[in-house]
Amino acid sequence: MTSTLPPGACNAHCHVFGPRTRFPYAEDASFVPEADAPKEALYALNDRLGLQRCVVVQSACHGFDNRAAEDAVASRPSSYRGIALLPTHIGDAELRRLDVAGFRGVRFNFMGHLGRHTPIEEVLSLAGRFAPLGWHLQIHGDPALLTDLAPALRRSPTRVVIDHIGRIDASRGLGQPDFRALLGLMAHERFWVKVSGMDRITRQGPPYADALPFAQKLVAEFGDRVLWGNDWPHPNHAGPVPDEQQLVDLIAEMAPSESARHALLVDNPQRLYRFGDQP
Structure with missing residues (x-):
């Protein structure tokens, strides 16, 4: 259905991703995609699926050069927003420029396959500088590292968005320490979570029956601070590439009521990313 x-x-x-002829991949990129995934392909996919708004997250393959993401947002300035990758010494003027360009936060990767980890105190210092813009931290982390970072993240001066259900292992069940640690963070009002990445945390594969209960619990308990995304084009994906329509259809199972789906897909993203607020 x-x-x-x-x-x-x-x-x-x-x-x-790319196109590489216009937006080359970083020389020190932790990965380089086999094929470009340009904005036109993203627009076509979102339009086909009925996703009218979108958040383009800067990819590690482009490093700190945010031009590809910025260009994707610029072509749909009212309905698309961006999340940047930035060095912690970035200047305040560049933060303000990116804000005008539609960026709303900075992502930090704490996954082993994505290279060196930025010291968390430097991350929090940068967050203090972009807090006046209304931006948030976005954290993509191995679950063990995320647990270790939890005390520091609780000191964040901004909201913190945890990617992909904290990258937990779905086979270990709802009672596992890593998921309990994520629930502990979500008990604090400044934390949000993306119920994306069921295809990454599953150990059974589609239709992700082992992963679905985690998303359902997060939506049920923290319905005003959950977000959904499809993670297209699924970089560094270990299993079969997900079926995009199947991922959309699973929204009705993770958020079974109309009000829950509206919060997940419309209200919460609007509060966090401020669509349509052109300067």
Whole structure:
């Protein structure tokens, strides 16, 4: 069955790659995609799925050169927003420029396959500088590292968004320490979570029956601080590439009521990313 999404539904996590002839990949990139995934392909996919709003997350393959993501946002300035990758010494003027360009936060990777980890105190210092812009921290972390970082993250001066259900291992069940640690963070009002990445935390594969209960619990308990995205084009994916329509159809199972789906797809993204607020 094909799901009907509410007007203004948001894909809050995806990427663009290249095209490399215009936006070359970083020389020291932790990975280089086999094929480009340009903005035109992203627009076509979101339009086909009924996702009218979108958040383009800067990919590690482009490093700190945010031009590809910025270009994708610039072509749809009212309905698309960006999340940057930035060095912690970035100047305040560049932060303000990116804010005007539609960026709303900075992502930090704490996954082993994505290279060196930025010291958390430097991350929090930068967060203090972009807090006046209303930006947030986005954290993509191995679950063990995320647990270790939890005390520091609780000191964040801004909201903190945890990617992909904290990258927990779905086979270990709802009672596992890593998921309990994520629930502990979510008990604090400044924390949000993306119920994306069921295809990454599963150990059974589609239709992700082992992963679905984690998303359902997060939506049920923290419905005003959850976000959904499809993670297109699924970089560094170990298993079979997900079926995009199947990922959309699973929204109805993780958020079974109309009000829960509206919060997940419309209200929460609007509060965090401020669509349509052109300067």
